Amino acid sequence: MSLVIEQAVEARLVAAAPRMATIPAMLSYDRRDPFAVRMTFPAPSTLEGVEVCWTFARDLLATGLAEATGDGDVRVRPYGYDRTVMEFHAPEGTAIVHVRSGELRRFLKRATALVPVGREHLQLDLDHDLAELMRDAC
Template sequence: MITVIEQAVQARLIATAPKVETVPVTLCYDRADPFAVRMAFPALATLEGVEVSWTFARELLAAGVRQPSGSGDVRVRPYDGDRTTIEFHAAEGVAIVLMVTAELQRFLDRAAALVPLGLEHHYLDMDHGLAELMRGSR
């Protein structure tokens, strides 16, 4: 049974220090962390020259393709009928990427087929999570 979904997409960097226009981005959803999605940027698109990943709420991405969402480090909003803007706020600055909404929606649909929105709590391994938290307390 599939437990992890990865999808390669193209993103256009709007505001970034390295002058890169279009970069391949990897979207990842793991059933073991059912509330989150991960977006990985290749080294060529980062200030540090290493791959950088952002993990944020799947619900934020799902809401953001329809209406402006988020007020923290990650903000998602429709740009036009075909594209979605995702803003990443960090101490180093702000990176804004523009992605095709249909590609994001396809990723979200695949994730929802794995774990339906609203039912994520059924996929949490609470015993394992609690054991991890308590491991260092002895």
């Protein structure tokens, strides 16, 4: 069974202009890091011209489909029935995108099939992680 799933999604950038630009993004989930989801925006779609990857809790994404959640760098909330708003806060500014809720639900369904919610701890290798941490400390 695969360790990683990836899914391309279309994000609509909310900007000051009335028309929202569509930008590609990639959602990924790695069962070796079972509590986290990553959303990557390619270099051409960022202000800095470099790929940007945001890492946040899988639970944050799941909860954000039904209700507003997040009080840190990543915030998620429903927007009508078929859209979800994702806010990414950084020192340089805030990016707000709309993503189709169906795409997010499909991604979460695949992630849950890979690692069921509540069973994430079974994917962790604490002995290995501790050994890596200690190796880096020396």
